[in-house]
Amino acid sequence: MHCPVVVSTMEMLKGILPAEGEVFLVTADEQTAGRGQRGTSWESETGKNLTFSFLFRPFRVKASELFFLSEIVCLAVAATLDAHVEGISVKWPNDVYRHDRKICGMLLEHTLSGSDISTTLVGIGINVNQPSFRSDAPNPVSIRQITGHDTDLSALLSDFVGHFENLYALWCKGGRADIAQTYWQRLYRRQGFHDYEDVRTQERFQAEIAAVAPNGRLTLRLPQGEERTFAFKEVCFL
Incomplete structure (x- = not known):
């Protein structure tokens, strides 16, 4: 589903209970109250960036394992951006950086059923075609600022979905150690003091x-x- 203007794509999906294997995804040109980590707002010029949320029911994921879902989403974003810019890393716990500047932020919220995760709601904002940033955010950067040209938002979303599906399938097949190792190798500031x-x-x-x-x-x-x-x-x- 695509909406020109919403308060928040995450808020639109709250309260929905997807069937197993079912995914609800909402994109928007503008979010009037998009949220980031620590309750911060997300600056995004209308129609310039990829802002979306999706809701799904994880397959047999324990509450103690929920960080693996963050790793999967981060790695899917990183793999998507690799096709456009170099120097992509994942800043713990779930920001995506290009060198020392933030190119993507995300927020994950989970509902529990006993010791299992019932649903996972993911909100993502990728800085894509915005030429400049005016907020007090310390270090944002967009693909356009790096490459000098615009990137197709629909194609970028399609690439993300493909990478996410592949990583999630790997998780379901027992590839948790591979996912954790890839996250470690991608980690921002992994080396040095x-x-x-x-x-x-x-x-x-x-x-x-x-x-x-x-x-x-x-x-x-x-x-x-x-x-x-x-x-x-x-x-x-x-």
Whole structure:
């Protein structure tokens, strides 16, 4: 489904219960209240970017495994962008970067049924044809700013769907280790020491990424060897 203007593509899909194997997808030219991580808004010039949400029922995914779904979506976006620009990586937990600038953000929400995930709702915004950004977001970049020309939004969406279907099929066939390894290889700042801030204490420190656990927790290793583990929203990349 395509809508010229909506409040939020994610809000449109909330409350729907898809059958197993059924996917609901909504795209929009403009979202008047699109959301990002930490409750931030998403700046997108009307008709210039790929903003969409989709809702589906994961196949036998435990609540303890939900981070694998984030990995699949991130890797599908990264593979889609590889055909247009170089230097694509995944910033933990689920942003997509081109070098040190954010080219895609996403939000995943899950409903549970006992210990299983009942439905997963994914909202994605890819900066595609926007020539400039005026908000206070620190580091956005679009495909057009990199390449100097526009990219077909429908073709980009079709490419994403294909990559997502392939990765999801790999998951269903037991390829979880392959997905986790590919996510690790794609990780932004995977090598070297970088600056971070503990959101809980405001302490700033240098560390290298040591591991990403199946539950999504990030382990950072300080220069002296001490390791610290963080859940979502507990640490900032500086």
